[in-house]
Amino acid sequence: MAGMENRDLFGAMEAQVHTAATPCDESPPRLRRPDRQQVLMRPCSLEELIAGEHEVRTLWAVVEQLDLGGFYAPLKARGEHPGRCATDPRLLVALWLWAATQGEGSGRQIAKLCEQDDTYQWLCGGVSLNHHTLSDFRVDHEKALDELFTLVLAMMMKKNLLSVQRISQDGLRVRASAGRSSFKRGETLDKHLAAAQEQIRLLKIQAQDPAHDQGSAPKRAAQERAAREREQRVSAALAVLPELAAIKAKHNGKKSDQPPRASTTDAQARVMKMPDGGFCPAYNLQLAQDTSARAIVGVEVTNQGTDYQQSEPMRQQAQQRSGAKVEEHLVDGGYAKLEVIQRAEVSGVKMYVPPKQTLVPEQQYTPCAKDPAARAAWRQRMGSAEAQAIYKLRAATSETVNADLRTYRGLGPLLVRGLNKVRCVALWSALAYNLMHFGAALLK
Numbered sequence: 001m002a003g004m005e006n007r008d009l010f011g012a013m014e015a016q017v018h019t020a021a022t023p024c025d026e027s028p029p030r031l032r033r034p035d036r037q038q039v040l041m042r043p044c045s046l047e048e049l050i051a052g053e054h055e056v057r058t059l060w061a062v063v064e065q066l067d068l069g070g071f072y073a074p075l076k077a078r079g080e081h082p083g084r085c086a087t088d089p090r091l092l093v094a095l096w097l098w099a100a101t102q103g104e105g106s107g108r109q110i111a112k113l114c115e116q117d118d119t120y121q122w123l124c125g126g127v128s129l130n131h132h133t134l135s136d137f138r139v140d141h142e143k144a145l146d147e148l149f150t151l152v153l154a155m156m157m158k159k160n161l162l163s164v165q166r167i168s169q170d171g172l173r174v175r176a177s178a179g180r181s182s183f184k185r186g187e188t189l190d191k192h193l194a195a196a197q198e199q200i201r202l203l204k205i206q207a208q209d210p211a212h213d214q215g216s217a218p219k220r221a222a223q224e225r226a227a228r229e230r231e232q233r234v235s236a237a238l239a240v241l242p243e244l245a246a247i248k249a250k251h252n253g254k255k256s257d258q259p260p261r262a263s264t265t266d267a268q269a270r271v272m273k274m275p276d277g278g279f280c281p282a283y284n285l286q287l288a289q290d291t292s293a294r295a296i297v298g299v300e301v302t303n304q305g306t307d308y309q310q311s312e313p314m315r316q317q318a319q320q321r322s323g324a325k326v327e328e329h330l331v332d333g334g335y336a337k338l339e340v341i342q343r344a345e346v347s348g349v350k351m352y353v354p355p356k357q358t359l360v361p362e363q364q365y366t367p368c369a370k371d372p373a374a375r376a377a378w379r380q381r382m383g384s385a386e387a388q389a390i391y392k393l394r395a396a397t398s399e400t401v402n403a404d405l406r407t408y409r410g411l412g413p414l415l416v417r418g419l420n421k422v423r424c425v426a427l428w429s430a431l432a433y434n435l436m437h438f439g440a441a442l443l444k
Contacts, residue, residue, distance in 0.1 A: 046125055049118040055436070056098055056119045062439045063094045067151060070144025087127060092137045093148075094123050100432030105410035105425070107135035138428065139421040149427050150321045152434055152442075153297060157322055161438050162293035164318050166328040166390075169288045169298070169335070170398035171307045172405070174422075175413040176269035176281040183261040183271065183281070189238050192264060196231040203227055237262035266417035272305040283414065283422050286310045287430070288318050289401050291330065291393045295438060296401065296430040297322060301423040308337040315349065328352060330394040338375060345374035352391045355379055405429050 050056060071089035098119065099110050111131040113120040156162050184192065203224055244260035263269050269281040284305065288298030298318040302310065315326050329344065330352045344351045358364045365383025367376035381387045405411040409429040414422055435442075 046122055050122045054119070055101070056122065058439050058443065059098055059101070059435060060094055060123065062435055062442055063090060063097065065442075066093075066148065068093060068144070068148070070147050071141055073144075074141075087129065087133060089137070091123065091125075091127060092134070095120065095129075095134065096138055096428055097432050097435060098123060100410050100428050101408070101436050103408050103410045105412070105415060107131040107138065110134050139416055139424045142420050142424050142427075145424055145427045145431075149299065149431055152431060153295075153321050154323075155442055156293075156295060156434070156438055157324070159441060159444075161441055162290040162295045162297065162322075164290055164297055164322045164324045164326050166291045166330070166393075167288045167297060167315070167318055167326055168291050168330040168394045168397040169286065169311060169314050170332065170394070170402060171310065171334070172285040172287060172402050172411075173272050173274055173282045174285055174411060175274075176263075176266055176283055176422075177414045177417050178263045178265035178269045178281040180271070180281065182263040182265040184237065184264055185259045185261050186238065186241050189234055189241070189262065189264070193231065193234045193238065196227060196234055200224075200227045200231060233267065234264050236267035237264050240267050268303055268419050269417070270303045270305060283419070284310075285411075285422075285426050286314055287398070287401065287405075287426075288314045289397050291397045293438075294397055294401060295434055299423070299426050299430045301419055301426055303419060307331075307334040308340060311335045311340055311351075312343070315344070328390070330391060330397075332394065341378055342372060342375050345378055350381070351378055352382070352387060352394070354391070355382060401433070405433060409433055 068089055071093065075086045075089075077083045077086045095110060095114070099105070099113075104110060104113070108131040110120070111129055111134060114124050114129050115121070153162075203220075207220065207224075240262050241260050244262060248258070248260055263281060266281070269283065271279050272282040272284065274280050274282060284302045284307070286298070286300040286302065286307075287296055289295060290297050298314045298321065300310070300314060300317065304310075311329065311331055315329055319326055326349055328350045333354050333356070336353050336356060341351050341353065355364050365379050367379050371379065382391070409432050411426065411429045414425065416422060416425055
């Protein structure tokens with residue numbers, strides 16, 4: 001009986017709820033629906049799109065103060081000579097720097113943002129741009145870009161924002177724009193080259209044959225350009241094989257039985273061990289930072305998978321750019337080459353790099369019998385608590401800067417090919433990092 005009463009009770013309640021809800025269900029719901037036919041009235045100028053304290057204004061103010069003569073020198077549209085007006089390099093520099101601060105590295109995406117995003121529209125000021133102009137500018141001014149990086153460092157030195165007395169260096173391996181399967185042996189490359197040359201020959205025959213459907217002129221030009229570029233890439237891969245063979249012959253003092261392989265996509269890319277333990281086509285980006293200000297003071301790109309040869313060139317570069325003397329150089333164990341450490345110590349530079357581990361930990365910092373005086377002093381110094389405290393600054397500086405570049409400055413998997421173009425990308429990211437952290441101080 002109790003069960004019957006419960007069923008009657010709940011049944012009555014459901015009937016009441018249904019009865020109460022019936023009038024609402026019969027009426028249409030009141031909703032706010034989009035109406036995209038409305039005419040918008042935005043009575044504002046481009047200048048009013050951005051707040052007065054926005055970061056993009058600071059960036060533009062700094063760019064206005066920079067000497068960009070190296071970017072203006074190649075321009076041919078001058079005076080009354082015929083030809084289309086060139087896009088102002090100052091605008092293109094600002095766009096790429098702003099894009100790098102936002103983690104954007106695609107010319108196509110930046111071209112879209114110039115039409116959709118208020119900050120990019122404010123920078124453009126009504127100037128229309130396409131992705132070809134943006135992409136070409138990014139990699140066509142390596143020398144001018146390098147000079148600009150040095151100029152910004154000089155401005156920071158003048159403002160006492162940094163010192164290169166103590167620098168930290170680390171290598172950053174970045175995925176190249178090439179696949180693992182693009183690496184071919186010499187015999188396969190010869191076949192690819194013959195196929196590419198045959199394709200070029202057939203395209204020339206078709207262009208001269210009236211009976212053949214020629215298609216549109218842009219389509220024919222694109223086919224011919226693609227065939228030529230394919231031949232150039234394969235030829236470049238064949239050209240580096242002797243160099244790769246010499247490297248393999250000297251690797252660990254042993255001669256390798258495996259023939260060298262080069263990429264038909266990017267002949268200058270090399271297979272390297274990545275931070276995740278895997279092996280991928282990559283480039284080795286070398287970055288040096290001032291440990292006190294955490295500003296980037298040196299940038300270089302190499303396709304060598306080892307770091308031990310990179311400390312001396314980077315130290316020289318930092319000194320040349322800043323005009324100051326490096327007194328202390330912090331690097332990890334991958335740079336621990338005894339001959340390199342000896343030369344640095346003799347020249348007055350204190351190297352902070354851990355010696356190779358020994359079976360007996362206490363002997364790691366004990367000078368060897370063959371150690372010269374300078375190298376013996378290095379070993380003993382690295383065993384002290386003071387040196388180990390200083391060495392901790394390496395990870396605190398280099399690792400955080402590297403993470404910043406990967407995460408926020410667009411230094412992810414590369415979209416360009418070749419050492420020179422990759423170096424341009426690294427310089428843009430380093431410039432953006434320095435200006436985002438020190439741009440406001442440069443304006444004071």
